[in-house]
Structure formats: C-alpha cells, structure tokens
Amino acid sequence: MACAASTTGKDWYKEVTYQQRRMASLKLVTYRLPPLPTIGEIIKLYNLKAEKQLSQNFLLDMRLTDKIIRQAGNLKDTHVCEVGPGPGGLTRSILNAGAADVLVVEKDIRFIPGLQLLSEAAPGRMRIAQGDILTYRLDKVFPAHIAKTWEDVPPNLHIIGNLPFSVSTPLLIKWLEQMSNRSGPFMFGRTRLTLTFQKEVAERLTASKGSPQRSRLSVMAQYLCTVKKCFTIPGRAFVPKPDVDVGVVHFTPLAQPQIQQPFKLVERIVRNAFQFRRKHCRRGLEMLFPESQRQELSEQLLHSADVDPTLRPTELSISEFRALVDAYSRLCHEHQGLNDYDFREELRLKHKTKRAAGNTKEPHLQTTMEEHPNNAG
Numbered sequence: 091m092a093c094a095a096s097t098t099g100k101d102w103y104k105e106v107t108y109q110q111r112r113m114a115s116l117k118l119v120t121y122r123l124p125p126l127p128t129i130g131e132i133i134k135l136y137n138l139k140a141e142k143q144l145s146q147n148f149l150l151d152m153r154l155t156d157k158i159i160r161q162a163g164n165l166k167d168t169h170v171c172e173v174g175p176g177p178g179g180l181t182r183s184i185l186n187a188g189a190a191d192v193l194v195v196e197k198d199i200r201f202i203p204g205l206q207l208l209s210e211a212a213p214g215r216m217r218i219a220q221g222d223i224l225t226y227r228l229d230k231v232f233p234a235h236i237a238k239t240w241e242d243v244p245p246n247l248h249i250i251g252n253l254p255f256s257v258s259t260p261l262l263i264k265w266l267e268q269m270s271n272r273s274g275p276f277m278f279g280r281t282r283l284t285l286t287f288q289k290e291v292a293e294r295l296t297a298s299k300g301s302p303q304r305s306r307l308s309v310m311a312q313y314l315c316t317v318k319k320c321f322t323i324p325g326r327a328f329v330p331k332p333d334v335d336v337g338v339v340h341f342t343p344l345a346q347p348q349i350q351q352p353f354k355l356v357e358r359i360v361r362n363a364f365q366f367r368r369k370h371c372r373r374g375l376e377m378l379f380p381e382s383q384r385q386e387l388s389e390q391l392l393h394s395a396d397v398d399p400t401l402r403p404t405e406l407s408i409s410e411f412r413a414l415v416d417a418y419s420r421l422c423h424e425h426q427g428l429n430d431y432d433f434r435e436e437l438r439l440k441h442k443t444k445r446a447a448g449n450t451k452e453p454h455l456q457t458t459m460e461e462h463p464n465n466a467g
C-alpha cells in the first residue's frame with residue numbers, strides 16, 4: 091500500500107483491511123518477496139542517474155543489504171522507518187526480514203515509481219512518503235498501541251537507513267535531541283536505529299575516552315545510547331563509488347541517560363570543551379564565562395566537578411562530562427545571565443568596536459575560529 095506524505099498513522103491503520111490484519115495475525119502471510127527486477131534493472135528501467143547533491147550512492151548487492159538489516163535484530167512483525175530508500179535495495183531486505191509495516195521516506199520523486207512496484211509486491215506492508223527526513227514528523231505515523239514506556243524493552247519500531255552523507259550528522263543530532271526529550275520517533279519508547287555514516291564519522295561516534303577519534307559526537311551519542319560500530323562497507327560496494335568507506339552503526343537508547351540535564355546544556359559544555367581539542371580542557375571550558383569572571387568561574391567549575399584541568403577534552407570520560415554539566419547548571423542558577431552568555435558574540439562586539447575605532451584586523455576572532463574546526467568535533 092502506497093500512501094501520500096500527508097497520511098497519518100491512524101488513517102493508514104484503517105486502510106489496512108481486516109482480512110490483511112487477520113492473515114498477519116494467523117501468520118498466513120509469506121514474508122519473502124516474489125521475483126522482481128533486480129535493483130540494477132530498476133535503475134535502468136526508470137533512468138535513475140545518481141544525484142551527487144542528494145548523496146546518492148546505491149547498494150545493489152543484496153548480501154550486503156541483508157547484512158546491514160541483520161544488525162537491526164529480528165525485524166519479524168516490526169514497524170520500520172527507512173530513510174532514503176532510493177531504488178529500494180535495503181527496503182527489499184527489510185521486507186524479506188519480515189517487517190510488517192515499512193514506511194519509506196524519500197526526498198527524490200524519481201524513485202517513487204520503482205518503490206511503488208516494490209510496495210505492490212508486498213501488499214499492506216509498505217508505505218511510501220515523499221519528503222525530507224529532516225522535517226518529516228515520525229511521531230505521527232505509527233500506531234499509538236506500539237508505544238512502550240521508556241524504561242521498558244524497546245518498542246517494535248526501528249529506524250534504518252543508508253543515510254545520505256549530506257544529512258547524516260544533522261539528522262543524528264536532531265534524533266539525539268528528540269531522544270533526550272522523548273519526542274519524534276522516541277514518543278514510542280527507546281526506538282533503535284541502524285544507520286550508515288562515513289567511516290570516520292562512525293569511528294567518532296563509537297570512540298572511547300583517550301582515543302584520537304574522541305569528539306563532540308562521541309560524547310553526545312554515548313551519553314544517550316549504547317553505540318555499536320557493526321562493520322565497514324568499502325566504498326567500492328556502492329554505485330557510484332563514493333570517495334570514502336562507510337560504517338554501519340547501531341544505537342539503542344539508554345533507559346537511564348548518563349547525563350540527566352537538558353540536551354542544549356550538555357551540547358554547550360561539550361562543544362566548548364572540544365573547542366581547542368589539542369589543549370587542556372580548561373582552555374575551552376573557560377570560554378563558557380564572560381571575560382570579567384572567566385578565571386574565577388572556570389576554576390570553580392572544574393573544582394566543583396572534580397575534573398583535572400590539564401586533561402585534554404579527548405581524555406574526559408562521560409561521567410566527567412556529567413560532573414561538568416551538573417556543576418555548570420548550578421553556576422547558572424547562582425549567576426544570572428550566564429546561561430545566555432556566548433563568547434563568540436562577545437568577540438564579535440569587541441571587534442565591531444575596534445573596527446569602528448579604525449582598527450580593521452580581527453586577530454583574536456580568526457585565531458579562535460582556526461582553533462575550533464567544526465569538523466574535528
């Protein structure tokens with residue numbers, strides 16, 4: 091069953107006939123797909139030339155797509171949201187694994203006819219939404235009865251995707267934030283994710299304390315989830331071949347997040363700590379405070395959190411980050427306006443004043459920006 095992007099979970103559930111639901115409950119349906127044109131043939135048939143802009147690199151080898159799907163666990167009778175199905179290779183593996191309800195969200199309209207062919211081969215088990223996953227409301231499209239409480243076992247809902255590189259990091263950050271406030275797909279409980287990333291990003295996500303790959307992303311993901319790097323897919327397995335290899339990563343949200351503070355607050359501390367990743371952590375953390383109180387409050391922060399100021403950000407454990415975030419939160423309660431302080435804004439104002447006074451150089455701002463390359467954190 092294909093449906094438009096506007097179809098809600100409730101409407102969809104009504105659309106599945108009584109007969110289909112009864113057959114599914116009696117296990118009379120067979121999950122394997124009937125013979126279909128291969129993915130290569132689908133690409134040729136619909137002239138699906140890969141668009142670099144949408145990070146389109148396709149997997150044509152069903153053994154590989156099956157291997158990715160196995161990392162998600164048992165998909166029999168589950169609900170799945172697949173991000174960016176493209177010509178549908180991974181989708182076939184999900185359907186063959188026995189998922190009962192597969193919602194695919196694809197931005198590129200050219201893939202819809204090929205996906206409809208697949209949907210007809212799996213009647214009642216596949217919904218197609220054309221849309222942008224960055225804005226698509228996943229809280230609205232699955233039946234309420236599958237929800238579990240947060241502390242319970244994870245719900246029968248999985249998010250799976252061979253993600254477009256262009257959106258993988260912002261999308262993950264968005265999902266981590268939703269995980270922390272239990273919204274979006276996490277309205278249903280601890281929804282598991284099985285996703286692909288550029289190999290270096292996958293390594294950062296799973297990097298432990300002390301590893302050179304340890305970064306902002308490692309801390310943000312690991313304080314909220316168990317993160318497991320499953321395996322690497324060589325770039326040559328994709329069509330067209332990307333310049334990089336790809337890592338498959340599985341996330342299970344933790345019943346008890348390791349830091350119990352608002353996501354934005356955690357993000358602020360972690361971002362500041364990794365600002366100067368090769369220097370002592372004190373250097374980046376100092377920038378949480380206005381110049382006039384920088385020395386005093388950063389000493390208080392580190393002392394109260396019992397964190398060694400000479401550790402590098404890559405050497406800090408999640409529990410040290412927890413102590414820092416808790417201590418910073420206490421300082422914010424004691425010092426009005428601290429929460430809104432942004433050192434970049436202070437620098438900007440300073441330079442504006444300097445420029446107005448005839449000095450056009452921005453030495454400090456440039457040094458700072460060079461020292462915190464975004465892609466290193």
Ligand SMILES: C[S@@+](CC[C@H](N)C(=O)[O-])C[C@H]1O[C@@H](n2cnc3c(N)ncnc32)[C@H](O)[C@@H]1O
Nearest residue numbers: 147148149174175176196197198222223252254
């Ligand atoms: C790396 S390809 C993977 C295709 C297919 N799943 C496979 O494994 O062969 C990424 C897919 O995501 C789609 N895509 C890109 N940006 C998207 C977005 N913002 N929302 C939904 N789909 C997107 C692309 O059109 C493409 O089909």
